[in-house]
Amino acid sequence: MRKLSLILFLFAFSHFLFAQEKPLILITYYSQSGNTEQMAKAIGEGAQSVEGVDVKLLPIDQVLQDDLLAASAIILGSPVYNANIAPAVQEFINSWPFEGRPLKDKIGAVFSTGGGISIGEELVMLNLMHSMLIHGMILVGGDTVESAFGASAITGEGPFDLQEELDPIFLKKGEALGKRVAETVLRFR
Numbered sequence: 001m002r003k004l005s006l007i008l009f010l011f012a013f014s015h016f017l018f019a020q021e022k023p024l025i026l027i028t029y030y031s032q033s034g035n036t037e038q039m040a041k042a043i044g045e046g047a048q049s050v051e052g053v054d055v056k057l058l059p060i061d062q063v064l065q066d067d068l069l070a071a072s073a074i075i076l077g078s079p080v081y082n083a084n085i086a087p088a089v090q091e092f093i094n095s096w097p098f099e100g101r102p103l104k105d106k107i108g109a110v111f112s113t114g115g116g117i118s119i120g121e122e123l124v125m126l127n128l129m130h131s132m133l134i135h136g137m138i139l140v141g142g143d144t145v146e147s148a149f150g151a152s153a154i155t156g157e158g159p160f161d162l163q164e165e166l167d168p169i170f171l172k173k174g175e176a177l178g179k180r181v182a183e184t185v186l187r188f189r
């Protein structure tokens with residue numbers, strides 16, 4: 001009788017485990033000329049390469065509050081505007097629910113694209129991180145020291161100017177960030 005109860009318990013428990021939804025990773029961005037969107041897509045590919053997570057990629061103006069609440073991780077990207085985050089991204093963050101801190105303990109990560117070398121990308125990534133910390137999120141940086149704050153790309157200076165696509169060196173950082181966030185989400189589960 002004991003054996004039968006144990007078998008039934010194990011069966012019910014494994015059923016419960018498999019019935020659970022996969023954790024959702026929301027990748028969201030503002031992009032006027034497509035650079036930040038390209039980085040978002042690379043991050044999405046990296047996240048999707050990890051089994052056991054769902055990935056949603058949306059421009060900020062299509063994100064509903066339910067998307068934010070349902071996500072286990074939010075990866076947010078902004079272009080550099082005068083060494084700051086784009087105003088639309090600031091407005092988006094200002095609209096996040098705060099009462100009761102429903103975003104607390106979600107994983108957060110950031111990305112950015114900027115025209116020039118050392119004229120704002122890092123500031124933008126840190127700025128996005130500050131806001132995530134206000135909401136109690138747990139931050140994850142990129143996979144290597146070269147992407148310690150997140151994934152970023154130069155789009156308008158030196159060898160990176162006038163390229164149709166972001167340079168692979170930057171896209172790889174994006175993929176690795178997405179993969180790392182997905183793996184972290186699964187580990188936290």
Ligand SMILES: Cc1cc2nc3c(=O)[nH]c(=O)nc-3n(C[C@H](O)[C@H](O)[C@H](O)COP(=O)(O)O)c2cc1C
Nearest residue numbers: 031032033034035036079080082083113114115116
């Ligand atoms: C109003 C405005 C201000 C900008 N200011 C900066 C800046 O301070 N530093 C920088 O590196 N790039 C700056 N840029 C360039 C953008 O950050 C860069 O082109 C970025 O890749 C655009 O991203 P998107 O294609 O996703 O819109 C600025 C662009 C605009 C439109």
